[in-house]
Each structure stands twice: as C-alpha cells, then as structure tokens.
Amino acid sequence: xxxxxxxxxxxxxxxxxxxxxxxxxxxxxxxxxxxxxxxxxxxxxxxxxxxxxxxxxxxxxxxxxxxxxxxxxxxxxxxxxxxxxxxxxxxxxxxxxxxxxxxxxxxxxxxxxxxxxxxxxxxxxxxxxxxxxxxxxxxxxxxxxxxxxxxxxxxxxxxxxxxxxxxxxxxxxxxxxxxxxxxxxxxxxxxxxxxxxxxxxxxxxxxxxxxxxxxxxxxxxxxxxxxxxxxxxxxxxxxxxxxxxxxx
Ligand code: ADP
Numbered sequence: 001x002x003x004x005x006x007x008x009x010x011x012x013x014x015x016x017x018x019x020x021x022x023x024x025x026x027x028x029x030x031x032x033x034x035x036x037x038x039x040x041x042x043x044x045x046x047x048x049x050x051x052x053x054x055x056x057x058x059x060x061x062x063x064x065x066x067x068x069x070x071x072x073x074x075x076x077x078x079x080x081x082x083x084x085x086x087x088x089x090x091x092x093x094x095x096x097x098x099x100x101x102x103x104x105x106x107x108x109x110x111x112x113x114x115x116x117x118x119x120x121x122x123x124x125x126x127x128x129x130x131x132x133x134x135x136x137x138x139x140x141x142x143x144x145x146x147x148x149x150x151x152x153x154x155x156x157x158x159x160x161x162x163x164x165x166x167x168x169x170x171x172x173x174x175x176x177x178x179x180x181x182x183x184x185x186x187x188x189x190x191x192x193x194x195x196x197x198x199x200x201x202x203x204x205x206x207x208x209x210x211x212x213x214x215x216x217x218x219x220x221x222x223x224x225x226x227x228x229x230x231x232x233x234x235x236x237x238x239x240x241x242x243x244x245x246x247x248x
Contacts, residue, residue, distance in 0.1 A: 002032065002033050002068075003030045003031065003032055003033075003068070004031055004032065004033045004035075004067070004068045004071055004149060004150060004182055005030060005031040005054075005065070005066070005067050005068070005071075005150060005182075006030045006031075006064075006065070006066040007027060007028055007029055007030065007050075007054075007063070007064075007065050008028050008063055008064045008065075008066075009026050009027070009028055009062065009063040009064070010024055010026070010027040010028070010050070010053065010060055010062075010063035010064075010065065011024055011025060011026065011027075011060065011061045011062035011063050012024040012046065012049050012053065012058070012060055012061050013061045021206075022206070022207040023045075023046040023049045023206055023207060023208070024046045024049055024050065024061075024207060024208055025207035025208060025209050026063075026209045026210075027046075027050060027063070027203070027208065027209065027210060028063075028210060029201055029210060029213060031150070031182060031184060032182075032198075033182060034180055034181075034182055035182055035183075035198045035199065036173070036176065036177075036182075036183045036185070036196055036197045036198050037182075037183065037184045037185070037197060037198065037199050037200075037201060038184075038185045038186075038187055038192070038193035038194075038196065038197040038199075038200045038201065039184065039185070039186050039187075039200075039201045039203065040186075040187060040188065040189075040190060040193050040200060040201070040202055040203070040240065040244070041202060041203030041204070041205075041208060041211075041244070042203075042204075042205050042206075042244060043188065044206055045203045045204065045205055045206045045208040046203065046206055046207070046208045047186040047203065048154055048155075048186055050186070051075065051152045051154050051184065051186055053065070054073055054150075054152060054184070055073060055075040055152055057075075067150075068149075071149040071150060072146070072147065072148045072149050072150070073148055073149070073150045073151075073152060074095070074143045074144075074146055074148035074150070074151055074152070075143070075151075075152045075154070076139055076140060076143045076151060076152065076153050076154070077139075077154060081139065082127040082135055082138060082139060082142075083127075084126065084127055084128060085126075086126075086127075087123065087124050087125060087126055088114070088119060088122050088123045088124070088125055088126075088127070088130070088138050089110070089111075089114070089123040089124065091127065091138055091139075091142055092110050092113075092114060092123075092138060092141050092142045092145055093107065093110060093142075093145065094142055095142050095143065095145050095146040096110070096145050096146060099146060101146070106145070109145070109147075110141065110145045111123070113141045113144055113145065114141060117137055117141060117175060118137075119134065119137060119138065119141070122134065132160055132164055132168070133164060133167060133168045133171060136160075136168050136171070136172065137168075137171060137172075137175070140172055140175055140176075144175075144179060144181070148181065149181065149182060150181070150182045150183070150184065151176060151181050151182070151183045151184075152183075152184050152185075152186075153172070153183060153184070153185040153186065154185075154186045155186055155187060155188070165189075165192070166224075166225055169192055169195070169196060169224050170223055170224050170225050173196050173223065173224050174223065185197070190237055190240050190241060190244070191228060191233075191237060192224075193240070194214075194216055194227070194228075194233055194236045194237060194240070195224040195225070195227040195228050195233070196224045196227075197216055198215070198216060199213055199214060199215050199216060200213070200214045200216060200236070200240060201213050202214070202240055202243045202244065211243050212239075212240075212243055214236055214239065214240065216232075216236060217232065218230040218232050218233065219231055219232060
C-alpha cells in the first residue's frame with residue numbers, strides 16, 4: 001500500500017505566558033491511501049494537537065511531516081459546528097467559499113453529495129430543524145465539498161448519546177469509505193476506534209509518544225456496528241484498555 005502521509009519524530013511545546021507545556025515528545029507513524037486510522041490516548045495527551053499540526057492550525061516544534069504531493073487535508077471539527085443562520089446548502093458551501101473556489105461545477109458536486117446522502121429535501125432548512133445525525137452528515141459533506149484526500153476527524157461525535165453515536169459512526173464510516181477518502185480520527189472511545197479503523201494508534205500520557213500501533217484484523221471486516229461482535233474485537237479492546245490504564 002502506498003503512503004499518503006508520514007510523520008517522523010513530531011514534537012510540540014506550547015508556550016503560555018507563565019509556563020511551557022510539553023505536549024508531544026516523539027510521535028512517528030505513517031498513513032496509507034484509503035486507510036482509516038484512529039488515535040486514542042489519555043485525555044490531554046496531545047491527540048488534538050497532532051490534528052491541529054496536520055491541519056496547519058498549530059506549528060510543530062520539531063520533527064517532519066511529509067504529505068504526498070498535491071494531496072489535500074481537511075479538518076472536520078468537534079461536533080458539527082454548523083452556522084445556525086445558514087441553510088444546509090449554505091453551510092455545505094462554506095469551505096468552498098473560504099477557498100474562493102465556489103465554481104458552478106463545485107456547487108453541482110455539493111448538490112450531488114447532498115442528494116446521494118439523503119439531504120436533498122433539506123437543502124433550504126436550517127441546522128436547528130435537523131436531527132443530530134443529519135447535522136453531522138452536513139458537516140461531513142461540507143468537509144468533502146473541498147475534495148480533500150485526507151479527512152481529520154476530531155471527536156466528531158463526542159456530544160451525542162451512545163445510540164446516536166453508534167449510528168452516526170456507521171454513517172460517517174460508510175460515506176468516507178464510499179468516497180474513498182483517507183481518515184485520521186481522534187477519539188477517547190476504544191470501541192469506536194477498533195470498530196471503524198484499519199489501524200489504531202495508542203499514545204502514552206503527556207508528553208506523549210506512540211505506545212502501540214494495532215492493525216485491526218477481524219475475522220470478517222464488516223460495518224462498524226457488526227465489527228463490535230467480531231470474536232477479535234474484545235481481544236483488541238482489552239489490549240488497548242490495558243495500554244491506556246496501566247500508566248495511571
Ligand atoms: P487531547 O486531544 O489528547 O485531549 P490536546 O492536544 O488537546 O490533548 O492537548 C494536549 C496538551 O496541550 C494539554 O495539556 C493541553 O492543555 C495543552 N494545549 C492544547 N492546546 C493548547 C494551546 N493552544 N495553548 C497551550 N496549551 C495547549
């Protein structure tokens with residue numbers, strides 16, 4: 001499999017007025033085309049920091065990041081972060097507007113995505129008129145609209161209740177796979193990570209390093225909800241659980 005992204009010895013210090021926070025000590029991993037990667041780790045260990053650096057929102061302190069030429073990264077923020085005063089269509093076009101790239105073709109592509117993923121009848125509605133799941137789908141379509149190769153998902157479903165989370169996880173997973181995107185997801189939910197990912201990267205406490213990388217091999221890879229009942233699921237769950245809690 002071909003690599004789309006390589007991270008080598010990434011290091012990050014934050015400097016605030018009165019102190020220095022050593023967030024990432026030494027993070028290295030690579031990502032293959034079309035892979036779904038999850039990053040799990042204790043709270044505050046620097047998971048979101050990795051995504052912020054990849055999205056160019058934060059600078060790295062040291063190390064290197066190599067992205068395959070002409071490959072584009074897009075960031076889907078925590079929760080859905082839709083603008084309440086914009087309709088579904090207007091929200092979906094936001095990223096393209098930021099990029100000054102709202103061409104007729106691009107708008108048609110977004111309308112097609114909204115149609116494919118069941119939102120055609122809602123394009124003139126406002127976010128408050130939609131269910132949590134639909135809002136999440138709009139947020140994903142807004143991210144897909146700019147045609148990224150790699151999608152960064154930061155605790156995308158953290159505000160939802162458990163059942164909705166399972167259902168939406170399934171939904172996001174299917175769309176990302178169907179659109180053949182590479183995904184890097186940060187989550188604190190071990191089950192979510194195993195059920196959705198090809199590989200799970202486990203980080204240590206801050207300042208973090210990579211503790212383990214698990215290639216998720218299930219007896220039969222299906223959709224995230226079904227993957228949870230695979231005989232190997234609990235094996236990975238127990239291993240990762242131990243990784244995370246043996247330090248505490
Ligand atoms: P996680 O996503 O694993 O919960 P974060 O990447 O959000 O962790 O944060 C890692 C550490 O860096 C935390 O101690 C956090 O308080 C600190 N941190 C994150 N962002 C900033 C910032 N902009 N300025 C200062 N410290 C920050």
